[in-house]
Amino acid sequence: MKAFTDLYWRLDASTKTTDKLAALRDYFATAAPADAACALAVLTGGRQLRAVSTADLRRWAAEAAGLPLWLVEESYAHVGDLAETLALLLPEPNEPSEQASDGHGLADVMRDTVLALRTADEGCKREVVTTTWQRLAARERIVWHKLVTGGLRVGVSRTLVARALADLAGVEPAVMAHRLMGEVASDAASFQRLLEPVTAADDRRPYPFFLASALEPAQLPAVAAALGAVSEWQAEWKWDGMRAQLVCRGDSVTAWSRGEELVNEAFPELVSAAAALPSGTVLDGEILAVERPASGPPRLLGFAAVSKRSGRRRVPRKLLAEIPCVFVAYDLLEDDGEDIRSLPLEERRRRLETIVPRCFASALEGELPHDATLFHSPLVSADAWETLAARRAEARSRGVEGLMLKRLTSGYGVGRTRGDWWKWKIEPLEIDAVLLYAQAGHGRRAGLHSDYTLGVWDGDRLVTIAKAYSGLTDAEIVELDRIVRATTLERHGPVRICEPTVVLQLAFEGVAASARHKSGVALRFPRIVRWRRDKQPAEAGQLADLKRML
Amino acid sequence: MEDLLAVTEAGLYCAAGDFFVDPWRRVPRAVITHAHADHARTGCGRYLCAAAGKPVLRIRMGSNAVIDTVRYGEPTTINGVRVSLHPAGHVLGSAQVRLEHRGQTWVVSGDYKLEADPTCAAFEPVPCHVFVTESTFGLPVYRWPEPAVVAAEINAWWRANRDAGRTSVVLAYALGKAQRIAALVDPEIGPIVGHGAVMKLVEAYRASGVRLPSIDRVPPRARRVGGGRALVIAPPSVLGSPWLKLFGETSVAVCSGWMTVRGVRRRRNVEKGFVVSDHADFPGLVAAIDASRAERVLVTHGFADVLARYLRERGRDAKPLATRFTGEALGESGDDDESTAEYNGGEPPDTQPAPP
Numbered sequence: 075m076k077a078f079t080d081l082y083w084r085l086d087a088s089t090k091t092t093d094k095l096a097a098l099r100d101y102f103a104t105a106a107p108a109d110a111a112c113a114l115a116v117l118t119g120g121r122q123l124r125a126v127s128t129a130d131l132r133r134w135a136a137e138a139a140g141l142p143l144w145l146v147e148e149s150y151a152h153v154g155d156l157a158e159t160l161a162l163l164l165p166e167p168n169e170p171s172e173q174a175s176d177g178h179g180l181a182d183v184m185r186d187t188v189l190a191l192r193t194a195d196e197g198c199k200r201e202v203v204t205t206t207w208q209r210l211a212a213r214e215r216i217v218w219h220k221l222v223t224g225g226l227r228v229g230v231s232r233t234l235v236a237r238a239l240a241d242l243a244g245v246e247p248a249v250m251a252h253r254l255m256g257e258v259a260s261d262a263a264s265f266q267r268l269l270e271p272v273t274a275a276d277d278r279r280p281y282p283f284f285l286a287s288a289l290e291p292a293q294l295p296a297v298a299a300a301l302g303a304v305s306e307w308q309a310e311w312k313w314d315g316m317r318a319q320l321v322c323r324g325d326s327v328t329a330w331s332r333g334e335e336l337v338n339e340a341f342p343e344l345v346s347a348a349a350a351l352p353s354g355t356v357l358d359g360e361i362l363a364v365e366r367p368a369s370g371p372p373r374l375l376g377f378a379a380v381s382k383r384s385g386r387r388r389v390p391r392k393l394l395a396e397i398p399c400v401f402v403a404y405d406l407l408e409d410d411g412e413d414i415r416s417l418p419l420e421e422r423r424r425r426l427e428t429i430v431p432r433c434f435a436s437a438l439e440g441e442l443p444h445d446a447t448l449f450h451s452p453l454v455s456a457d458a459w460e461t462l463a464a465r466r467a468e469a470r471s472r473g474v475e476g477l478m479l480k481r482l483t484s485g486y487g488v489g490r491t492r493g494d495w496w497k498w499k500i501e502p503l504e505i506d507a508v509l510l511y512a513q514a515g516h517g518r519r520a521g522l523h524s525d526y527t528l529g530v531w532d533g534d535r536l537v538t539i540a541k542a543y544s545g546l547t548d549a550e551i552v553e554l555d556r557i558v559r560a561t562t563l564e565r566h567g568p569v570r571i572c573e574p575t576v577v578l579q580l581a582f583e584g585v586a587a588s589a590r591h592k593s594g595v596a597l598r599f600p601r602i603v604r605w606r607r608d609k610q611p612a613e614a615g616q617l618a619d620l621k622r623m624l
Numbered sequence: 625m626e627d628l629l630a631v632t633e634a635g636l637y638c639a640a641g642d643f644f645v646d647p648w649r650r651v652p653r654a655v656i657t658h659a660h661a662d663h664a665r666t667g668c669g670r671y672l673c674a675a676a677g678k679p680v681l682r683i684r685m686g687s688n689a690v691i692d693t694v695r696y697g698e699p700t701t702i703n704g705v706r707v708s709l710h711p712a713g714h715v716l717g718s719a720q721v722r723l724e725h726r727g728q729t730w731v732v733s734g735d736y737k738l739e740a741d742p743t744c745a746a747f748e749p750v751p752c753h754v755f756v757t758e759s760t761f762g763l764p765v766y767r768w769p770e771p772a773v774v775a776a777e778i779n780a781w782w783r784a785n786r787d788a789g790r791t792s793v794v795l796a797y798a799l800g801k802a803q804r805i806a807a808l809v810d811p812e813i814g815p816i817v818g819h820g821a822v823m824k825l826v827e828a829y830r831a832s833g834v835r836l837p838s839i840d841r842v843p844p845r846a847r848r849v850g851g852g853r854a855l856v857i858a859p860p861s862v863l864g865s866p867w868l869k870l871f872g873e874t875s876v877a878v879c880s881g882w883m884t885v886r887g888v889r890r891r892r893n894v895e896k897g898f899v900v901s902d903h904a905d906f907p908g909l910v911a912a913i914d915a916s917r918a919e920r921v922l923v924t925h926g927f928a929d930v931l932a933r934y935l936r937e938r939g940r941d942a943k944p945l946a947t948r949f950t951g952e953a954l955g956e957s958g959d960d961d962e963s964t965a966e967y968n969g970g971e972p973p974d975t976q977p978a979p980p
Contacts, residue, residue: 086886087895141764142937148930149765154887162765162884520887548891 077105078113078180079214085228094230098238108181111265118232118254124224125191126199128156134200135160138207151568154520157219161212168208188222233489243269280319280330281356281407281415284487286478286495298459301479308419308482309454309462312475312497313402315362316380320348320401322355331384340386344401347447354411355429359403366398371440374473400447402434407486415486426450469500476500502581503623505615506606508536509576512558513569523558523570524551528578532617536574537593539620545602577609578602585623595620628723628730631946636732640725641705645732648948655707657734658718659684659799662949674709676745677717679828680799696745712736713747714902715800716829722750731916732756737901738908739771743803743834749915754922756945757913760903761881762927768905775808778898781877782813782855789852791871795860796879798822800902802857803829803836805879809855811837817850819858846870925949
């Protein structure tokens with residue numbers, strides 16, 4: 075536990091990748107395999123278990139510290155991190171922690187407290203929690219709280235962990251990234267297998283997803299200048315769904331989300347459709363929700379609909395019927411058991427169309443049997459950038475997010491390497507909105523009111539339309555925090571209702587009807603573009619403008 | 625009975641004696657708890673402060689200011705109100721103001737701390753009917769480590785930097801914190817260097833008889849200072865300024881009570897945060913309030929609502945009092961006496977940027 079705590083704080087102390095990499099290497103090189111396996115599962119965001127409810131922790135901590143519960147809540151609102159708040163509130167430990175935590179490796183702690191707590195009854199839980207508190211120093215308590223509540227997150231990406239382990243194993247980072255895909259088993263033996271020099275042959279895991287970068291600026295002369303001849307590029311619609319890979323090897327089919335989660339249970343119709351593909355096939359594509367009315371062409375339902383399916387471990391029949399999904403393949407990564415990611419896109423595309431002959435364009439025109447679920451993505455052809463720009467302008471009416479541009483000679487890379495794959499998204503919609511409520515943020519923004527609820531005019535009153543967290547600079551957040559404090563009209567726990575004085579320009583991707591906001595509408599992906607210091611609240615946008623975009 | 629003190633546009637006003645305590649506007653007569661900018665404003669007709677605080681207040685209020693003094697505990701009378709000043713333990717010369725009139729006793733704490741601090745007189749509890757207390761760190765997450773523990777942390781960090789050839793830079797406000805840090809560290813590790821704003825006050829401290837280790841000035845037109853061994857004490861305003869370049873490779877630390885919270889440490893974008901505060905921590909506030917034996921507690925700047933509610937639940941008559949004091953700022957800006965953190969209304973105070 076001490077070694078892992080040290081790792082946690084080393085990772086926390088630095089923002090430099092080299093420092094973090096060194097900290098990870100040091101830890102994995104010296105940790106016992108069982109501890110290392112646990113640490114790996116925690117660091118790579120494997121599903122964490124909530125062994126104790128945070129409500130119980132707060133209550134027991136309040137009692138242990140001799141404080142009323144509301145004061146614990148006030149403290150949490152200020153500190154912005156529950157694990158840290160409780161660690162700061164609890165009395166000093168009884169025993170010197172160095173001794174106590176010796177011989178308690180991370181794996182022991184996970185077994186004896188985290189796992190044991192899950193099945194324990196209330197009284198026993200409380201006993202384990204309070205005795206553990208007495209054993210741990212404040213810096214260990216924070217980490218332990220995060221472990222028992224299943225909320226441990228450190229600022230390291232999976233890619234960084236893969237690099238550290240690749241160094242230790244003496245393999246390529248991409249090989250390690252591949253080994254780390256999917257569910258990483260958290261026992262000593264599987265950790266040791268990770269570090270084996272040769273790649274284990276048979277596996278069902280997907281390839282690391284290759285990601286595109288946003289094309290900026292998105293205006294035409296600049297795009298043409300940056301990308302060169304239009305004939306070197308393949309254009310496709312940027313579909314509004316969930317990126318996924320279908321992996322067919324042996325007689326098994328697995329579907330994987332970009333978050334590297336196995337989503338077979340969520341999309342059974344896709345898994346059964348893919349069973350018809352030849353073994354040794356891996357497709358990269360998009361899961362789309364498509365409504366198929368009794369008559370007329372099918373209609374795209376958008377990302378929100380897909381996400382109602384994606385989190386499920388079991389999909390009820392009703393939901394299957396309400397939100398039918400299809401898979402639109404962009405790319406072929408493995409052909410006849412061979413990794414073809416380094417072949418040029420043009421060649422991979424040719425093979426893709428052979429393996430998945432149906433084109434999604436014809437599906438949208440309503441010409442295909444209704445039970446077809448596997449397609450390849452249609453290409454958007456153009457002989458000039460101007461033509462492509464004109465097609466991109468159709469994106470919103472087509473229900474897509476813009477265009478994807480991929481260099482015809484490009485291989486399928488790892489992570490987000492700039493240059494060959496670009497998202498050419500449509501310009502966002504915008505509105506000026508008034509700051510109405512603010513709430514203190516978390517992490518780096520702890521104690522600062524950085525989470526904003528914004529509103530627009532509905533006649534002579536302001537109604538809320540969105541919450542936004544990002545888009546301002548740190549200096550602006552600090553300045554806004556002062557304004558929030560100075561213009562607070564009422565406080566409801568951590569939320570402050572402010573006098574309307576600040577106008578922020580919001581960008582968003584669309585408008586949907588919503589019962590949660592008083593306005594009856596909600597914005598999709600709202601984010602702050604800039605602080606309109608030049609505008610008064612009276613000059614902010616109207617609800618009627620938004621309703622027209624519904 | 626009429627309250628002895630009331631909040632007015634210009635500050636805490638004692639009508640019976642016709643004077644203000646720590647006014648935030650220019651008034652004819654001001655009793656000053658201590659010389660930080662949110663408590664002492666220039667331009668008042670007359671000032672009254674503790675004798676120990678006069679050299680420091682003089683620097684802040686200018687050579688023309690009329691400053692009367694009394695020794696700690698020595699009473700004086702202003703228009704029939706008996707006034708005495710008692711050590712608050714915050715910075716050199718800081719005082720609690722005790723007012724007595726027609727059988728009513730009020731104490732205004734100003735800023736205070738209970739920890740031992742070799743650079744100023746220790747806090748003395750003063751029994752009263754009404755205690756006006758600060759609450760800068762009035763949340764139970766704020767509990768200060770022992771000064772010796774923090775001193776050891778700072779020394780270890782300085783030593784490690786020195787061994788790596790890096791200059792250690794401590795950001796601490798120029799009045800009080802800077803001198804306290806100088807007195808806290810082990811001067812055997814290497815030379816201590818003070819920023820100009822710090823040195824002016826170091827001299828005032830020495831003139832008042834406070835013993836401090838040898839602190840070097842940065843010579844004018846110097847191009848390299850400290851040789852990677854020094855501990856530099858400077859106000860927060862130097863962060864990101866060319867002045868820091870004088871020291872070559874540096875490691876920068878902030879000393880503040882807010883450094884308790886990890887998110888705040890990270891936001892300040894410095895390598896290290898040490899928990900050193902000249903304010904009372906939560907147990908300190910509660911202990912001081914208990915020691916005052918006050919029947920009524922008025923809570924100002926900081927977590928006034930929270931602390932007042934906590935006190936009420938413990939059976940005290942307590943309520944928040946809206947003032948414009950700011951305490952120790954959660955601090956992004958570089959002023960020596962901080963910008964706004966939590967204040968209870970009104971405008972944020974004017975701040976004086978530290979001279980380079």
